[in-house]
Amino acid sequence: MPNSLHARDLRVVVDGKTIVRSLTAAFKSGHITLIVGHNGAGKSTLLETLAGLREPASGVIVLEDQPLWLKRKLNHNYLMQIGVSLQQSAAQWFLPTVADEFRYSLRPYRLSSAESDARMKIALSAVGLEEEQFLHRDPKTLSGGQQRRLSIAMLAACQSKWLLLDEPTAGLDAEGTRQLGMFLQAHRDAGGSAIIVAHDLDVLLPVADAVLVLDGGIAVSSDMRSAAAYAALLAASSDKGPLPQPLETAVLLQQAGFALPVTNEAWLEPQALAAVLVSELQGQDHNEDRASSVTVSSYPAAPQAASETRAPTSEQPVQQAISKTGIISSDRFDPRAVILSYLLFATGILMQQSWIGLLIATATALAFVWWPLRYTITPWRNAVMLYAKMVLLFVLFAGIKISPIGYDWHPAMETGYRLCKLFVVMVTGLPIAALMTPIRLQRAIEQTLGWLRQVKLPIEALALTVALIFRFLPMIKQEWDRFVRIAHARGKSTTRPGKLPARMLYAILAPFMLSMLRGADEMTDALEARGYGREGGSKPTRGIVLRWSMTDSKLVAVFGILFVLFYLL
Amino acid sequence: MQRERWRLRSVDLFVQSAVSHRPGNNGGNNPLVHTMEHHLLHQIDLTIKHGEWVFLVGSNGSGKSTLARLLAGLGHARVTGDIARMEDASFAPLVAQNPEAALVGMTPEEDAILLLEQLAVEAGEMPKRIDAAMRIVGLTDQMKQPIAQLSGGQKQLAAIAGCIASGADALIVDEPTAMLDPQASAAVMAALRELHRTGTTVIWVTQRLEELQEGDRVVSMKDGRIKFDGRAEQFYSRDNANVGSPCEEAGLDAPYVVHTVWELQRSGIMLDPPMPLTASSLAKAVNSYAKQPACS
Numbered sequence: 001m002p003n004s005l006h007a008r009d010l011r012v013v014v015d016g017k018t019i020v021r022s023l024t025a026a027f028k029s030g031h032i033t034l035i036v037g038h039n040g041a042g043k044s045t046l047l048e049t050l051a052g053l054r055e056p057a058s059g060v061i062v063l064e065d066q067p068l069w070l071k072r073k074l075n076h077n078y079l080m081q082i083g084v085s086l087q088q089s090a091a092q093w094f095l096p097t098v099a100d101e102f103r104y105s106l107r108p109y110r111l112s113s114a115e116s117d118a119r120m121k122i123a124l125s126a127v128g129l130e131e132e133q134f135l136h137r138d139p140k141t142l143s144g145g146q147q148r149r150l151s152i153a154m155l156a157a158c159q160s161k162w163l164l165l166d167e168p169t170a171g172l173d174a175e176g177t178r179q180l181g182m183f184l185q186a187h188r189d190a191g192g193s194a195i196i197v198a199h200d201l202d203v204l205l206p207v208a209d210a211v212l213v214l215d216g217g218i219a220v221s222s223d224m225r226s227a228a229a230y231a232a233l234l235a236a237s238s239d240k241g242p243l244p245q246p247l248e249t250a251v252l253l254q255q256a257g258f259a260l261p262v263t264n265e266a267w268l269e270p271q272a273l274a275a276v277l278v279s280e281l282q283g284q285d286h287n288e289d290r291a292s293s294v295t296v297s298s299y300p301a302a303p304q305a306a307s308e309t310r311a312p313t314s315e316q317p318v319q320q321a322i323s324k325t326g327i328i329s330s331d332r333f334d335p336r337a338v339i340l341s342y343l344l345f346a347t348g349i350l351m352q353q354s355w356i357g358l359l360i361a362t363a364t365a366l367a368f369v370w371w372p373l374r375y376t377i378t379p380w381r382n383a384v385m386l387y388a389k390m391v392l393l394f395v396l397f398a399g400i401k402i403s404p405i406g407y408d409w410h411p412a413m414e415t416g417y418r419l420c421k422l423f424v425v426m427v428t429g430l431p432i433a434a435l436m437t438p439i440r441l442q443r444a445i446e447q448t449l450g451w452l453r454q455v456k457l458p459i460e461a462l463a464l465t466v467a468l469i470f471r472f473l474p475m476i477k478q479e480w481d482r483f484v485r486i487a488h489a490r491g492k493s494t495t496r497p498g499k500l501p502a503r504m505l506y507a508i509l510a511p512f513m514l515s516m517l518r519g520a521d522e523m524t525d526a527l528e529a530r531g532y533g534r535e536g537g538s539k540p541t542r543g544i545v546l547r548w549s550m551t552d553s554k555l556v557a558v559f560g561i562l563f564v565l566f567y568l569l
Numbered sequence: 570m571q572r573e574r575w576r577l578r579s580v581d582l583f584v585q586s587a588v589s590h591r592p593g594n595n596g597g598n599n600p601l602v603h604t605m606e607h608h609l610l611h612q613i614d615l616t617i618k619h620g621e622w623v624f625l626v627g628s629n630g631s632g633k634s635t636l637a638r639l640l641a642g643l644g645h646a647r648v649t650g651d652i653a654r655m656e657d658a659s660f661a662p663l664v665a666q667n668p669e670a671a672l673v674g675m676t677p678e679e680d681a682i683l684l685l686e687q688l689a690v691e692a693g694e695m696p697k698r699i700d701a702a703m704r705i706v707g708l709t710d711q712m713k714q715p716i717a718q719l720s721g722g723q724k725q726l727a728a729i730a731g732c733i734a735s736g737a738d739a740l741i742v743d744e745p746t747a748m749l750d751p752q753a754s755a756a757v758m759a760a761l762r763e764l765h766r767t768g769t770t771v772i773w774v775t776q777r778l779e780e781l782q783e784g785d786r787v788v789s790m791k792d793g794r795i796k797f798d799g800r801a802e803q804f805y806s807r808d809n810a811n812v813g814s815p816c817e818e819a820g821l822d823a824p825y826v827v828h829t830v831w832e833l834q835r836s837g838i839m840l841d842p843p844m845p846l847t848a849s850s851l852a853k854a855v856n857s858y859a860k861q862p863a864c865s
């Protein structure tokens with residue numbers, strides 16, 4: 001289809017999980033299209049993939065006649081037509097002044113400096129920031145609201161034909177929201193298009209032309225709906241969930257017997273709604289049975305479609321997923337039992353002297369550990385494969401003889417045997433982390449090695465630190481990935497996502513460090529606000545105390561028996 | 570006679586911050602850094618009773634979060650004026666926008682236990698308190714699930730649950746729904762309304778005026794001053810066509826229903842009750858207006 005941004009059979013995998021599956025959609029040029037769905041429905045992932053910030057596992061993305069991907073590189077012509085703003089893009093600033101930030105964003109467009117300056121001024125005034133006051137300010141010192149306006153201005157200055165925005169209304173106040181709405185309308189009037197991930201329908205549905213509903217990474221409706229049709233669908237949905245207030249109002253007024261006109265807008269503006277109500281209230285015979293006018297419903301009821309729009313609440317899939325895969329909760333076993341069992345098993349494997357023994361041990365590991373706990377091993381799939389390949393390589397090299405040149409199978413088999421034993425031991429150890437939380441592990445150490453207190457080792461003081469570090473580590477990785485994506489989007493780099501050219505590294509290092517500091521600050525603040533550190537002086541109590549249970553004894557017994565079997569092999 | 574949980578009289582708040590002047594702009598040669606005192610809150614008079622529900626509203630930079638933090642007893646600002654707290658008041662925990670930053674444990678239960686451990690709550694009491702807190706926020710089924718698998722709304726509820734379990738008699742939430750979708754927002758609102766029914770004082774800081782209901786107390790702020798303190802209905806009432814409502818004066822955008830009511834008023838239709846705030850009460854009011862025997 002010409003004049004559209006087209007995705008066909010798109011599948012996107014993030015960290016081993018399929019987030020977007022077999023998605024086909026055509027975003028029309030000159031339209032503002034919303035992507036809606038619950039938290040976790042894959043909206044942001046889809047948008048980032050359309051922006052070239054994530055590499056799809058399969059599928060095709062084409063803008064007009066330009067494919068997004070040329071072999072393993074991004075298509076420069078595609079990137080030059082899009083402008084991207086990600087969630088919390090406002091934290092991306094890394095240059096000393098607002099003007100420098102503009103120049104960085106405009107650099108890929110190769111404009112004359114006069115043209116750049118002109119665009120900066122127009123863009124700033126479009127979002128209500130006076131040029132002379134702001135152009136030389138340090139963007140990091142602007143207030144949160146001003147920073148968000150600045151990121152809209154940044155998009156406006158690039159004058160991209162296609163805008164890809166993720167939750168642009170988040171954190172905007174009334175004035176900022178009004179400006180965003182005006183900016184989007186002006187953009188469309190000038191022939192521009194936009195794809196917007198949104199859950200704030202109150203603001204964005206009235207300016208939208210089309211809606212794509214996502215649930216579980218699948219487009220729920222086979223084709224896109226107009227904004228008005230989507231509003232009608234939402235209103236007709238029987239599923240109880242909060243509707244945008246204008247829609248809820250329309251639905252309840254109709255139930256009360258007021259006939260509202262059909263328009264091609266998502267809903268009536270307050271003025272228009274009031275006008276309709278005024279004419280009904282003043283012009284109608286009030287003795288008439290109002291209920292009879294319900295038949296003049298403006299919203300075509302769409303019962304069969306209704307069930308598909310209102311996706312199940314985001315909580316449900318989580319629960320289903322858990323009952324299906326049988327995840328073992330992290331407080332099921334005493335960490336000491338887990339570690340003891342693992343030591344028994346690992347020793348048993350290492351004791352094996354023959355391929356037969358190793359084969360039996362591997363089969364046992366598969367049956368007792370790998371298969372039942374496979375959900376804990378799959379995240380490590382890449383590392384496991386890498387190790388397996390390395391083993392193969394070592395085995396091949398081990399057999400090479402130099403003088404005379406030839407190949408000897410004996411040393412190759414010997415090396416292979418040793419490395420395979422280690423391989424089995426290592427893979428079997430992977431689930432340990434998932435079977436205990438850092439705090440329970442800390443308690444295991446505290447309770448077992450309590451005598452260390454005598455040698456003045458502050459075991460107890462470690463509790464909170466251990467928990468905090470483990471909470472913070474994943475945040476660091478997420479934050480880094482986010483900054484790499486933002487830098488990619490602004491710099492229009494054609495390298496693969498995640499691989500940042502060295503020249504762009506400086507664009508993220510400073511804001512990343514700043515963001516980490518802010519994150520740590522926010523965390524300290526949030527913890528203090530919840531009460532940590534309030535009761536100064538009193539010694540913390542212990543709510544988590546490990547107690548050896550029957551389950552733990554059974555676990556150790558099973559692995560003890562396996563150990564004896566291995567010994568006898 | 571309800572007791573006063575907080576009473577603030579003529580409170581001003583100042584914070585120090587570093588200001589740097591770039592060379593070149595003003596002709597100076599050396600980058601100059603000095604500290605400057607910002608006057609963030611002006612003459613705050615506010616009384617909040619034990620067991621009350623208060624919405625603290627205002628646009629970005631109005632000082633609403635600063636006031637919320639002051640009430641929670643956080644920060645290191647210079648404060649003048651008189652602040653009195655109820656004598657036997659517990660501390661008032663504050664939960665902010667981003668639940669990721671506030672959770673330490675790997676499951677909601679573990680997080681609550683860690684908080685109670687730090688507060689030196691007896692271990693024997695913990696399960697009872699945590700179970701009750703999880704019931705109020707509706708997380709009983711999820712309390713042993715990894716936090717990474719919870720939705721944003723559930724994470725927010727987990728953070729709130731820990732505060733409830735700590736036995737606080739008041740809770741301050743600062744834009745708790747800003748990062749949540751409508752379903753999750755509704756769940757957080759419902760949980761806190763339930764907590765309020767059990768007697769806890771709740772202060773809810775927000776920009777989303779759709780969250781207000783009839784009868785709620787609204788305190789609106791602008792430029793560090795309290796501009797309005799009263800019922801939500803009055804917050805939107807326009808005395809005449811020329812004078813804006815307190816809501817408009819605070820620079821906030823009224824919800825759709827309120828705009829509609831204003832338009833009706835402009836056309837001479839006065840509903841009863843005069844200012845419905847939710848879709849359902851608007852529909853009800855319009856319907857009963859229509860059923861009136863005579864209306865000119």
